[in-house]
Amino acid sequence: MKPFRLLLVFFLAFYLFSLPRPLPLAKISKGTPDLVDILKGYQIDVLQELETCFLARANRNELGLLRRRGISVSVLDRDSLGKEHFLVRVVSPARLNVLTGRGHVQQVEPDLFLFWADSGDPLTLLPPDVERKPLPRFSILPFLRTHPHPAGLPLGLQVNDVIATIVGEVSRANLRSHVQSLQSFQTRYASTDNCELAGQFILNRFQSYGLEAWFQPFTFGQGISTRNIVAEIRGRTDPEEIVIICAHYDSTSSERTVHAPGADDDASGVAAVLEAARILARYPLDFTVRFIAFSAEEWGLYGSRYYSNGARASSERVVGVVNLDMISYADNMPEDLDIVVNPASWWMAERTGWVADAYTGLTVRKSINPSFVYSDHSPFWDRGYSAFCGIEDEDVNNPYYHTPGDTIDTLNFDFFEEAAKTALAALSDLAQPVRSGYPGTPAGLMAESTTYASAFTAVKNVSLTWQAGSDAAGYNVYRSTLPHLGYTKLNTSPLAAANFTDRALKTDTAYYYVVTAVGSGGVESNFSREVESPAELPRYEQPELGRDTFPTIWRWR
Amino acid sequence: MRRTTLLAVICFILGADSLRGTDWGFSAGASMCLLRQKEVQDVYGIGYPIGIQAWTGWKNVRISAGLEYLSESGRALPLDGGQDDFPLKLKVTSIPVAVYYQTWIRDVFLAAGGGVSYSMYKEKWEGLGMVVKGQKWGPVLALLGGYRLNPSWSVFGNVRYEPMPTGKSSLLVPEVKLGGLKIGAGVLFSL
Numbered sequence: 001m002k003p004f005r006l007l008l009v010f011f012l013a014f015y016l017f018s019l020p021r022p023l024p025l026a027k028i029s030k031g032t033p034d035l036v037d038i039l040k041g042y043q044i045d046v047l048q049e050l051e052t053c054f055l056a057r058a059n060r061n062e063l064g065l066l067r068r069r070g071i072s073v074s075v076l077d078r079d080s081l082g083k084e085h086f087l088v089r090v091v092s093p094a095r096l097n098v099l100t101g102r103g104h105v106q107q108v109e110p111d112l113f114l115f116w117a118d119s120g121d122p123l124t125l126l127p128p129d130v131e132r133k134p135l136p137r138f139s140i141l142p143f144l145r146t147h148p149h150p151a152g153l154p155l156g157l158q159v160n161d162v163i164a165t166i167v168g169e170v171s172r173a174n175l176r177s178h179v180q181s182l183q184s185f186q187t188r189y190a191s192t193d194n195c196e197l198a199g200q201f202i203l204n205r206f207q208s209y210g211l212e213a214w215f216q217p218f219t220f221g222q223g224i225s226t227r228n229i230v231a232e233i234r235g236r237t238d239p240e241e242i243v244i245i246c247a248h249y250d251s252t253s254s255e256r257t258v259h260a261p262g263a264d265d266d267a268s269g270v271a272a273v274l275e276a277a278r279i280l281a282r283y284p285l286d287f288t289v290r291f292i293a294f295s296a297e298e299w300g301l302y303g304s305r306y307y308s309n310g311a312r313a314s315s316e317r318v319v320g321v322v323n324l325d326m327i328s329y330a331d332n333m334p335e336d337l338d339i340v341v342n343p344a345s346w347w348m349a350e351r352t353g354w355v356a357d358a359y360t361g362l363t364v365r366k367s368i369n370p371s372f373v374y375s376d377h378s379p380f381w382d383r384g385y386s387a388f389c390g391i392e393d394e395d396v397n398n399p400y401y402h403t404p405g406d407t408i409d410t411l412n413f414d415f416f417e418e419a420a421k422t423a424l425a426a427l428s429d430l431a432q433p434v435r436s437g438y439p440g441t442p443a444g445l446m447a448e449s450t451t452y453a454s455a456f457t458a459v460k461n462v463s464l465t466w467q468a469g470s471d472a473a474g475y476n477v478y479r480s481t482l483p484h485l486g487y488t489k490l491n492t493s494p495l496a497a498a499n500f501t502d503r504a505l506k507t508d509t510a511y512y513y514v515v516t517a518v519g520s521g522g523v524e525s526n527f528s529r530e531v532e533s534p535a536e537l538p539r540y541e542q543p544e545l546g547r548d549t550f551p552t553i554w555r556w557r
Numbered sequence: 558m559r560r561t562t563l564l565a566v567i568c569f570i571l572g573a574d575s576l577r578g579t580d581w582g583f584s585a586g587a588s589m590c591l592l593r594q595k596e597v598q599d600v601y602g603i604g605y606p607i608g609i610q611a612w613t614g615w616k617n618v619r620i621s622a623g624l625e626y627l628s629e630s631g632r633a634l635p636l637d638g639g640q641d642d643f644p645l646k647l648k649v650t651s652i653p654v655a656v657y658y659q660t661w662i663r664d665v666f667l668a669a670g671g672g673v674s675y676s677m678y679k680e681k682w683e684g685l686g687m688v689v690k691g692q693k694w695g696p697v698l699a700l701l702g703g704y705r706l707n708p709s710w711s712v713f714g715n716v717r718y719e720p721m722p723t724g725k726s727s728l729l730v731p732e733v734k735l736g737g738l739k740i741g742a743g744v745l746f747s748l
Contacts, residue, residue, distance in 0.1 A: 450639035451728070455597045455735065456680050456689040458728045459633070461641055503641070504685050507728060539636070539728055 022079035026063055027108060028054045029072035036144045038069065045139040048087065049342065049381075051371040052109055055135065076106040076114050085116045086300065087373055089131040098127060109371055123221045123299060128256055129402040131374040134300050136382045143384030145344035149368065155350060156478070156487040159358050160526075162283065162433040167359045167425050169279045172417045178205075178271030179263050179328070179408050182249065187260040190226045190250040190296040190303075198249055199227050202293045205274050206231035209281040211291070220302035226250070226295040228303045231277055233289045236434055237441045238529045241287035243430040244321040244387075245423065246304070247273050248297030248376055252402055256298075259404045263411060264392075266297070269324035272420040276427055286432035286441045286526055287319065294376050297325075304376035312383040319529075320348050320430050320484075321387035323377035327419040329398040330412035336363040337419045338394040340377075342370040345386040347484045352388065352426045359425040362418040367394055386483070390423055432526045439517040439525045442466040442475065442498070447531040451507055458507045462533045464515065468498040469525075472517035476524065477502075480512045484530060487514060494518045507536040582612040584713065586743020590627070593737035596729045601631040601647055606739070610653075612747075619657045619668060626650050633682070636728075644683040649735055651676040651721065653697050666711070668701040676721045678735055695722045695736070703745065711745040 030052055032038065039046055039054065042062055048055040057080055058066070066073050077085065090096050090113050099105050102125040103117035115132075117125050126132055181201060185194045199215070206213035206229065213231035220226070229249070235241060247269025251262025261267075270293050277291040294303035304323075311318055327337065337356070341349045349366040356364045370381070372394060377387035392398070392415070400406040432441065445466040451458050464477060474494025478487035479502065490502060505511060514527040590604035610623030626649070633643035655672030674697045679690040696719075703713030721736030 449637070450641070451636040452633035452639060452641060452643050453596070453600070453636055453728050454631070454633050454643075454645050454680055454682065454689075455600050455647065455733050456723075456725055456727050457682075457687060458636075459643065459682070459685070459687075461639060504643070504682075536728060538726070538731075540730055 021059065023057050023059060023081050024063065024075045025077040025080035025085065025114075026056055026058055027074045027076055028056055028058075028066060029074075030054070032069070032071050035071065036146045038066070038071070039144070040141060042066070044141065046141045046144065047135045047137075047139065048373070049140065049144060049370040050109055050112070050373075051369055055108065055114070076108070077104065077116060083116050083118075084122050085114055085135040086122060086126060087133045087135065088113050088115045088126065089374060095127065095130065099130075102126075112371060121222055128252055128298070129254060132300050133373045133378055134305075136379075138382075140382050140384070143344065143382075149343075149346050153350070153482070153486050155354050155485045156480070157351070157354055157429075157485070160429075160433065160435065162435050163355075163425055163428045164359055166279055166283060166428050166433065167421045170275055170417060170421045170424060172413055174275050174278065175268075175271045175416055175420055176408070176413065178274050179267045179411065182267035182270060183261040183263050183408055187253075187256060187258055188249055188251040188262055189256040189260050190299055191224045192257055195226060195250050195295065199229050199293070199295065202229045202249055202270065202274070206277055206291065209278045211277055211281055216307065218303065218306040220296055220299060220306075224296075224299075226303070228295055228307055229293040230307075231291040233277075233280055233285060235287040235289075235431070236284050237286040237432075237443045238445075239288045240317050241529045242290055242316055242318050243287055243427060244290045244292060244318060244380075245273050245276055245324070245427045246292040246294055246321065246376055247324045248295065248303065249293040250295050250298050250303075251406075252298040253404045253406065254402070255404050261404065261407045263406050263408045264329045264398055265326045265401060265406055266324070268326060268328035268411065268416060272324050272327060272423050275420055276424045279424065280428070280431070284434040286434060287430070287529065289427065289431045297376055301374075301376055301379055305379040308379040308383045308385065311385070318380070318385045320345075321377055321380045321385055322423055322427050322430075323375055323380075323387055323389045324419075324423055325375040325389055326391050326396070326398065326401075327423070328411040328413070328416035329392050329400075330415040331393065331397040333412070333415065334363070335392060335412065335415040336365045337422055338365045338367055338389075338391050340367045340369050340372045340389045340391065340394055341387075342381045343368055344384075345381065345388055347482060348386050348388045348426075350485055351429060352390075352422070355425045355429045356422045360418055360421045362415075362422050364422065365394075369394065390419065392419070435526070438523050439471045439473075439519040440469045441526040442469060442472070442515045442517050442528040445513070445515055445528040445531050447513055447533050449533045449536075451536060458536070459504045460507050460533065460536065462502045462505060462511060462513070463499070464502070464513055464531070465499045466515050466528060469517045471519060472525075473520045474518045475500075476516045476518060478514045478516070478527070481509055483512050483532070487512075487527075505533075510535045580614060580747060582745050582747040584610045584612065584623075584743050584745040586610075586713070586715075586741050588715070588717070588739040588741025590736060591738045591740065594730065594734045596634075596727070597733065597735060598737075599634050600645065601629045604629050604737075606649070606651075612745070614659065617659050619659045619670075620655070621657065622652070622654045624650070624652055643685070646681045646683055647678070647735070649676055649678045649721065651719075653719065655697055655699060657699070657701065664705040666703050666705070669699070670701075671696065671698045673697060674719055674721065676723075676735070678721075678723060689725070691723055691725060693722055693724045695720055709747055711747070712742070713745055714740075714742045716740055
């Protein structure tokens with residue numbers, strides 16, 4: 001019997017040992033200096049950045065290491081594997097009680113909760129009018145940035161007369177017509193036939209402007225089918241650089257399958273996208289512009305999630321995303337437009353603020369708030385793309401929000417028109433209309449870094465090359481340590497050749513470059529596409545997790 | 558910090574001498590620094606430090622404290638095949654303090670010992686004006702052999718392992734170590 005018993009014990013032990021270990025989902029509080037560097041050093045699987053914390057999947061060993069460094073860590077779900085977690089915004093105790101009865105609920109921030117269910121489809125368990133975002137299933141760690149946000153930074157931008165003309169073409173009548181048409185579908189709740197009909201209407205409108213447009217079909221939840229609608233104006237200078245303007249065309253309400261007019265949320269955003277497409281269709285642009293109407297936003301941002309996953313998988317170079325969600329209701333006048341960004345997209349808020357001052361009469365309120373995740377910009381953040389959400393109020397004040405009362409007669413078209421102009425100006429600023437009488441924008445800018453190391457430090461040379469233009473008498477090279485703004489000219493007189501080497505730079509700093517062509521009369525072209533020379537990471541193997549040698553690795557910075 | 562260190566060394570020597578110091582000596586020598594950290598050796602090659610030391614002892618125990626100086630020129634290492642040229646200068650001053658066990662076979666003496674070394678270093682990118690400097694304690698292990706030419710003068714050779722850790726990391730290594738295995742020779746004058 002003894003060998004049999006031993007064998008039994010052995011197999012039992014083997015079975016127990018081979019069982020998958022629980023992988024907790026934890027909240028890692030911000031407040032520790034260099035927290036992002038620490039998370040990168042330990043390769044923690046960060047799933048979500050919020051205003052006060054990160055949500056991350058980390059094993060006990062990793063959590064222990066973070067705690068030993070004095071970082072506040074609390075476990076939200078002891079075993080997160082195989083579950084779909086949702087971030088939900090809950091403002092009333094009654095709604096919280098409903099959620100608690102249907103699954104697990106953990107508070108993450110004020111009004112922000114994590115919801116998951118052990119069984120059943122979480123999409124059907126969540127009340128339909130609750131704002132929600134499914135947590136990504138991949139780590140967003142590589143995309144976390146810690147740019148400084150200097151106040152009063154000179155942006156180094158110049159007013160472009162063509163953009164002023166473009167903005168002046170926004171038609172209030174067209175905006176009204178688009179909203180009226182979308183509202184007339186009664187409901188656009190994704191999964192209904194009317195939603196698909198609304199999608200067809202949007203596609204037809206894009207095509208009527210002479211744009212190439214197509215459906216992007218996808219499924220979500222338990223096999224629900226719907227479609228994003230995408231239209232494109234291909235760029236003349238660097239068409240692989242893509243600027244996106246988007247809004248969601250689906251809607252919801254307490255009577256979602258029969259009556260969800262969604263005039264403000266978000267026919268207003270779609271109307272602005274359509275109007276932008278109509279106007280820009282007649283202008284040559286340096287970079288490609290995509291106009292996208294997403295579906296299934298109200299279900300959990302599924303349309304934008306599908307699109308942004310595909311964009312990252314095919315390594316699309318998305319310069320920036322202008323997401324418009326509820327831009328037509330004014331609780332008081334003058335209403336301002338809130339521009340909400342995450343830390344990595346900070347530059348977009350700065351540029352949009354500048355653009356609004358330069359081309360429109362609207363005031364924008366810039367907000368860096370990574371906890372603002374309930375719209376289609378958020379999946380782009382997760383995939384490392386810069387994006388902002390333009391919204392009438394970051395804290396939604398529209399009393400008709402997600403109700404059958406969200407109709408066109410509640411909208412303020414004075415504000416709506418200015419908001420649409422601001423969005424179009426921001427889009428045009430990124431896509432860069434080609435100007436007649438100016439030299440062509442330099443195309444194909446590339447950067448290559450060469451590093452030189454001493455015993456202690458290193459420097460890098462950044463070699464820039466671009467395609468020579470036939471109408472260029474010379475070139476100017478600009479550099480910044482922040483993306484897309486704050487450029488400083490490096491050369492004192494225009495360069496004759498289409499190349500330049502920037503020597504002896506810090507290796508722990510990212511540098512951003514653009515080039516302009518200078519015409520014979522001294523006029524300067526638009527900026528070329530921006531290229532980055534990223535900060536160098538250590539070139540030696542990272543120590544294994546568990547050996548607390550971390551501080552040494554990053555001390556070189 | 559440097560003044561404190563020098564005072565500590567002097568106190569240490571005087572303190573050791575006051576125990577029952579029977580003899581004093583001074584030595585001067587030069588060495589080759591081999592088997593350095595690869596990244597340091599790639600930039601600076603073999604180092605040739607020079608130094609002076611004061612000795613005292615009691616029976617078979619000898620104590621030494623010294624001052625060693627290394628000045629080297631190098632070129633920044635192109636990591637990605639670059640063609641640019643960045644000249645570098647490295648200066649290291651170290652104060653090694655060690656305790657030896659010494660034995661005599663007629664006029665030949667052999668000693669083995671260990672101690673600590675306080676190193677102050679400064680690296681400069683010549684054209685760019687970038688400077689990195691610092692100081693840190695590190696271990697020293699040494700073997701020494703010599704021949705007494707007359708009651709006052711001896712010649713000696715030594716092998717020392719002195720890694721000279723700096724506590725600083727670089728792009729290439731978690732911690733830069735400037736030292737290595739040092740093989741040296743010199744003369745010793747006994748009072």
